Amino acid sequence: MLYYFDLNISHNSGFSSFCPSVLVAFVAPWCGHSRSLAPAYAQVADHFVASFPGSTPHVRIARVDASLEPELARAQEVDGYPTLKWYPKSTSSHALDTVNPIAYAGVHAAANLAAEIEVRAGLVGTTTTSSSSSSSSSSDDVSSIIEQYRPYRAPQPAVQSLSGTTFDAVVYDPAKVVLVMFTAPWCTPCATLAPIYERVAQTFADDADQVAICSVNRQLHPCPG
DSSP states (O other): OOOOEEOOGGGHHHHHTOSSEEEEEEEOTTOHHHHHHHHHHHHHHHHHHHHSTTSOOSEEEEEEETTTOHHHHHHTTOOSSSEEEEEOBOSSSSSBOOSSOEEBOSOOSHHHHHHHHHHHTTOSSOSOOSOHHHHHHHHHHHHHHHTTBOOOOOOOOSSEEOOTTTHHHHHTOTTOEEEEEEEOTTOHHHHHHHHHHHHHHHHTGGGTTTEEEEEEETTTOSSOO
């Protein structure tokens, strides 16, 4: 059973009023890395529900499908997928601090994600010990976990996304050979082809002045082409 919350623009106010702190994964169905993250992310969500049975959770795990909620993704300055951000509870109110989220740049494995969340939510390191060596070791472990949290901008995909305002200028550029893939987020073959298409774009990345590998999300941009 999946215990994460799907967030959308219609309850963005609910997003900012979560009582617990929340980890949010901004994903896209055509993104191979987003699909690879899904099993580990589900394990993390299950772990935190199982850790606090019958009580208010200390943290919630949420997901935003950016292909369906582009406004919400843009509002949170998401420009690559998957992007994971930690939203702590504000010190001045019961709402989340959505102005200063902490981007997660660590390994996308369930154990790593869970360890990061436990540190951020204050669920570890709360007990004292008489052993200075044990205390020092614990402190080092926590510090090494926290160190993975640092300002991070997700890498841009090599495939160039086109819209109604950019389509003509790119596609009809006489100096370039242009390949365009028209996609839809609900299309399974599109999602299957996406990582292969991204590798093709990476292959021609050094020839950007001559070759353009592009895509158009027809759900967001029904007119181009």
